[in-house]
Amino acid sequence: MTAWRTRRAGPGDADDVVRIEAAAFGARSWGEQSVRESLDMPLVSVLLAGATDAAPVGLAIWRDLRGEAELLAIGVAPPARRNGAGMALLEAVLYDARRAGATRLYLEVDAGADAARALYARAGFEPVSVRQAYYRDGADAVIMQMAI
Template sequence: MTGWRIWTAIKEDADALAELEALAFGGRSWGADNVKESFVASRVTVLFGGESKSKPQGFAVWRDLGDEAELLTIGVAAAARRKGLGAALLAAVLDAAHGVGANRFFLEVGADNAAARALYARAGFSQVGVRKAYYADGADADVLARDL
């Protein structure tokens, strides 16, 4: 699907983000309190995406680090997957990071997450490292990066 709407979430959207993040990640969720802290963390931006602002179906949380930027998390509700919303959110994040002067963008992805790895490969990311036992379940994360 094309025509996804992407918008910047505000602090009052914290509960909606926590709910959406739990739906998107289930067992690997950050937990509601950690998700809500995204809205008060320094230099962090939360984007929502969906067909309308009344019901976000996806989100992306990223951090401006000056010359670099980092994707903290991105997720899409099951009903909206495989329809281009994840790609639209990622593109919006990359554009925003470039717009604030970042030259390089980083993220971590589960080594076993084939769908996310394919999304990032299509967006021009390549592997630059590994974080052993990065996730609470002991799974490794691959560190990916791309120039902006």
């Protein structure tokens, strides 16, 4: 399995962040402007994952809620999936969120996103509630949380 390197994205990574987000989320992309804005938002961190000496292929975006944290997005470009990048990003978010003082991590996931739900379950997240028809296409959202 690839040895993944994760790091916090800076302003010079904006094009990579936009590229990876679009590849990972497709029709569910936030859109280029919102993705670029996430790099400047207070208390929001963008992490990138890539194989050593290669372009990044995955990203995670999380928000520090001062004592708690929220995972806003995690995505890996399709050709790089199922090789550990998603879990490496999640572990990096957990590490950074703990260092920021968070004791709980929340997220919301499309009830039909089987890969993401499997990743979160494997990491130890538990479902808290379901928001019916939460997404524009009518899909339900599952709210999950984990003590960290």
